[in-house]
Amino acid sequence: MKVSCSKAALVSGVQTVYKAVSAKPTIPALSGVLVETCPQGLRMVAYDLDELGIETFIPVTIGAEGSTVIPAKYFSDISRKLPQAEVVLEFREETQSVTISAGRADFVVKTLPANEFPALPEIPEASSWSIAEGELKTMIRRTGPAAAVDDARAFFKGIYTLFEKDSLTMVATDSFRLAYRKSSAIFNMDEPIDIIIPAKALLEVERNLNEAGEREVSVAVAENHAMFRIGTTTYVTRLLEGQFPNYKQVFPQNIPARIVCDRLQLLDCVDRVSLMCKDELSAIRMSYTGDEGMASGFLTIAATTPEVGEGREDIPVSMIGHAEVTVAMRARYLRDVLRVLDGEEVCLGYTSFKHPIEVTDETDPSYTYLLMPVTAPM
């Protein structure tokens, strides 16, 4: 195999697939990136057999056809540090090694056998749908952070995804907070399909989407896998087993009071006050002083750690409705949602100190984030 391409194309190809390289490969070849000449250029694949398989194509000039598997770490490091010049990749069968050269730099890297590299699962694309890139990015970006990173219950590490005739719904929760977004999309299917997709896989797809982009993402779901294709890049993931908890019942009904405030101001305030928190999971307290009804007042946010001290700040807010607001919550969970919203203002729906707080943004009415308060004495 011998191909040549620009450094930029090579780097972008390797970085696109790199996240899918297996950290603990069960087959040695999985610690590498498969490169293979084909009519579309150079096909690159990385696959961890579990959550993520990524395939992409980069434009190359083919000198000789062939395929090999290049150890991912070296491939990635070398390609990034190469001098700005045309890159030549040449695989030598006799020595089972690949030469990577650019300008006056030359690397010879031992390769792994390409025939041991497992094929990506084939997902019939006959029934694939398409979603606008920006919309999918928003869906994942706003729901993803609520998924658990480390939980015994695997379905909390996934994002529940529901395809219906005219909508796409994504829900993620780690049981302390829940993010829900329903967007209109035309799928034209007879029966709704609901699946749980590992959050890690979706967040990797999201990373390569562009909010202002105009591309369409093609999505296909098979019995055990889901596939996302953007341009020439394809992501494949295994779905999670299990039943997603009935999330609908946790949405509070008849919220008596809503506090509206400037989103960035609140985020800055939480950031500052939580300096006095002991750790990521410590709570901050929140209370409202001022008039009720359609009125304005102040939201006081405070954090106390007995052996350290206390932080406190007021921000101006307006209150719609009636309630005596005093509630405690984990700062990180509030920050997470404030960071992924775009609107200037954010609305906190308050029912009582033990009901979930509902965080919404007027500019994105299809989105709801629920945050469980901390009820333990503080």
Add this chain to the structure above:
Amino acid sequence: MHIPEIVGQDEAVRLLDREMASGKMSHAYLMWGPRGSGKMALAKRLALASNCMQSAARASASGGPESGQDLPLWFCGECPNCEKIAKGIHPDVCVVAPEGDAIKIGQIREMKWRIALKPNEASIKTWIIDEADRMTEEAQNCLLKVLEEPPGDSLIILLSEDPGMMLPTISSRCHEVRLNAIGIEELTKWAEAEFDLEPERAKLLATLSEGLPGRVATLAGDDEYFKVRDRIISTVRRVALCEDGSEALAASEDLIDQLKKAYAQAVDGGGSPEVLEISSPMGACDLMAGWFRDLFILSITGDESLIINLDHIMDIREDAARGQPSLFSRWAVKAMQTAQALRSSANPRLAMDDLFLNLALHE
């Protein structure tokens, strides 16, 4: 392609086959039995049989469990699933084994995450936990939930030599399958055919391995084991009845040294578990007990077919003529007691000295 063969575990194989055919498979098995009894082979066979694409097709074509004249736990060996499982590269058939001394909680956490994903290709995801009794207590507790209710279609198989070392809550969640040592005759026949051995050699290996096919397979190509064994036997023969206390002590010191070297060498050079065992003081004492048992049996029955150390038959005849059965039986008991003491951390040198003085001074 090498398909793991199961020798002599007919009962276990038939039991599993019946359960599979009648759709009553458990989702968790504990396969236990001595080292070399074929636990891993049986676990892989179960994975093969339950994932073979042909097997599923046959079962549905013939319409029910009663129709099969096939071998129990049949698999085709040719479909992609069979091929990958046999090669050990099937993405949905995974093995967890101790990393270092133990199976740690991190390994079980990772397994729990991966088993929660839907299968890649298999119809039944299969997770084999080898040497399951070496799970740390945290790891075992972490496993409990998933063992009780594995997600989706999955099968968890624990393998253990000593299931008593595990929490009772683990074994109570598993369907137990016991693997036993098998008859020497059957094993001899198998060894003859499998490793192309002379009948006598095959019988020796079958006897030495105590009826365990896995150990026969190791011994068949293990010269180092026989070197260590010969060294122990020649030392014992020299010491027994020599009536010289100081020579016995010198021989004990020498043997302990040699065993240590052999053991270290086996550890460094990736020696077989058989070499590791026989070059431990306990293993050496077990071998001596066997030797004295041979002397005893021959001197009271004269029946050479009952002898374990067949390759040394001339030596055994010679030694058996030199003493009384009661003496040999006392020695055998003493050797076993010494092995027992060593297992409870007795000082090897002192224990061996004591044993050898007994031999030399015919007590």
